Ligand SMILES: [Fe+2]
């Protein structure tokens with residue numbers, strides 16, 4: 247596996263761990279964890295989108311549309327739908343990684359990578375930082 251693709255995959259692996267942990271939570275902890283997951287995703291997508299802008303990436307609009315659609319779906323979930331969302335979310339990620347993120351990783355590789363502002367506080371962002379270096 248190419249270096250950049252492996253690192254994008256690592257970001258998604260971290261999210262899968264977050265999903266698995268959430269499935270073991272209940273009530274307010276679950277709700278707070280779910281809200282945190284959505285915010286973490288939004289931050290990861292934001293970093294990817296910055297990267298696409300920096301690369302002047304041709305596939306940006308289509309890729310961003312996938313991010314936007316997912317965040318919209320997650321933010322409009324009824325409380326009773328949240329747990330079910332955790333079963334389709336990993337499938338969405340697998341597809342997004344195989345298609346959009348892989349294509350972006352190739353574009354990144356072709357241009358030799360870019361550095362982004364430091365954001366090492368969160369492990370997911372840290373891994374994405376590594377991916378864009
Ligand atoms: Fe991604």
Ligand SMILES: [Fe+2]
Pocket residue numbers: 291294309313342346347
């Ligand atoms: Fe993406």
